[in-house]
Amino acid sequence: xxxxxxxxxxxxxxxxxxxxxxxxxxxxxxxxxxxxxxxxxxxxxxxxxxxxxxxxxxxxxxxxxxxxxxxxxxxxxxxxxxxxxxxxxxxxxxxxxxxxxxxxxxxxxxxxxxxxxxxxxxxxxxxxxxxxxxxxxxxxxxxxxxxxxxxxxxxxxxxxxxxxxxxxxxxxxxxxxxxxxxxxxxxxxxxxxxxxxxxxxxxxxxxxxxxxxxxxxxxxxxxxxxxxxxxxxxxxxxxxxxxxxxxxxxxxxxxxxxxxxxxxxxxxxxxxxxxxxxxxxxxxxxxxxxxxxxxxxxxxxxxxxxxxxxxxxxxxxxxxxxxxxxxxxxxxxxxxxxxxxxxxxxxxxxxxxxxxxxxxxxxxxxx
Numbered sequence: 001x002x003x004x005x006x007x008x009x010x011x012x013x014x015x016x017x018x019x020x021x022x023x024x025x026x027x028x029x030x031x032x033x034x035x036x037x038x039x040x041x042x043x044x045x046x047x048x049x050x051x052x053x054x055x056x057x058x059x060x061x062x063x064x065x066x067x068x069x070x071x072x073x074x075x076x077x078x079x080x081x082x083x084x085x086x087x088x089x090x091x092x093x094x095x096x097x098x099x100x101x102x103x104x105x106x107x108x109x110x111x112x113x114x115x116x117x118x119x120x121x122x123x124x125x126x127x128x129x130x131x132x133x134x135x136x137x138x139x140x141x142x143x144x145x146x147x148x149x150x151x152x153x154x155x156x157x158x159x160x161x162x163x164x165x166x167x168x169x170x171x172x173x174x175x176x177x178x179x180x181x182x183x184x185x186x187x188x189x190x191x192x193x194x195x196x197x198x199x200x201x202x203x204x205x206x207x208x209x210x211x212x213x214x215x216x217x218x219x220x221x222x223x224x225x226x227x228x229x230x231x232x233x234x235x236x237x238x239x240x241x242x243x244x245x246x247x248x249x250x251x252x253x254x255x256x257x258x259x260x261x262x263x264x265x266x267x268x269x270x271x272x273x274x275x276x277x278x279x280x281x282x283x284x285x286x287x288x289x290x291x292x293x294x295x296x297x298x299x300x301x302x303x304x305x306x307x308x309x310x311x312x313x314x315x316x317x318x319x320x321x322x323x324x325x326x327x328x329x330x331x332x333x334x335x336x337x338x339x340x341x342x343x344x345x346x347x348x349x350x351x352x353x354x355x356x357x358x359x360x361x362x363x364x365x366x367x
Contacts, residue, residue: 001163005067010035011081013042016098017072018135023168026137034062042132059084071097075236079108096121101240102148102177119161120148120177145170148177185244195227297350301340302363322349
């Protein structure tokens with residue numbers, strides 16, 4: 001790294017901003033960190049935990065000496081902060097963001113004439129949890145971190161920034177911002193819409209007794225898991241990437257029409273080919289969760305139906321300080337081998353739980 005940053009600023013200290021700040025603090029304890037947040041309590045918490053060296057309650061002169069400034073506020077706010085920062089930043093400051101769509105922010109950068117000072121960013125990491133108190137320094141570790149430079153930012157600045165992101169143990173991937181938005185529309189944004197639409201299809205076509213809902217488990221819950229995401233966040237994402245999503249949605253609708261025609265005309269070979277092609281391609285995708293849709297960490301456990309069976313398993317895990325996201329009986333085992341389903345927030349406790357339950361002679365299936 002030709003030029004190591006000495007002062008870094010954060011506008012927003014939620015899950016992502018807080019996690020990046022913690023990674024910076026861990027790997028570069030000598031770097032001076034200044035931050036602001038929409039909530040005074042967040043700034044005060046960051047100061048009390050020595051996560052930041054300097055806190056402020058608005059974007060202003062405190063950011064004038066920063067080498068890097070991370071915009072970690074909601075997408076709709078970051079454009080405003082760009083305008084606030086323009087008159088105060090030094091000439092060679094690099095401003096970046098962490099938004100999951102890039103076209104809007106790049107357009108605003110161009111309008112403000114700040115292209116020499118901007119490198120877009122998107123750490124493909126996250127959690128159902130929010131806020132600084134849920135942030136962790138390893139959140140971006142081994143996760144792809146897309147970097148979208150402008151055309152006018154210097155090559156040296158991009159190289160330094162990419163190296164810096166890599167030094168935080170993320171996996172930097174340099175893309176054109178338009179390419180980024182098209183990719184994420186296909187692998188993240190459209191799937192969220194499809195999942196939400198499928199859930200609502202079941203809801204609106206269920207009978208009065210709600211039998212569809214009653215037996216909706218196994219495969220259905222797996223493929224619609226992301227429909228539980230934040231409506232506020234996903235409205236913003238879809239509206240800031242609507243053209244790419246709409247284009248891909250057209251292609252998806254056409255593919256569904258082709259499938260429908262194959263069904264209507266009883267072309268069994270077409271349906272076989274569909275499942276074979278999709279199976280082979282899906283199996284070629286790495287199981288490591290680098291992408292924007294996070295992997296679910298789940299164990300299935302064979303369990304005899306007897307009093308205290310679930311409590312015993314839960315007690316074993318609790319006594320070993322393993323936190324659970326969810327635990328419950330699988331009533332629809334069309335796609336599952338076992339009776340008890342246990343969900344975890346992270347991979348490490350999932351693996352630890354599997355080893356522990358195997359040690360106690362439970363039959364465990366990992367997904």
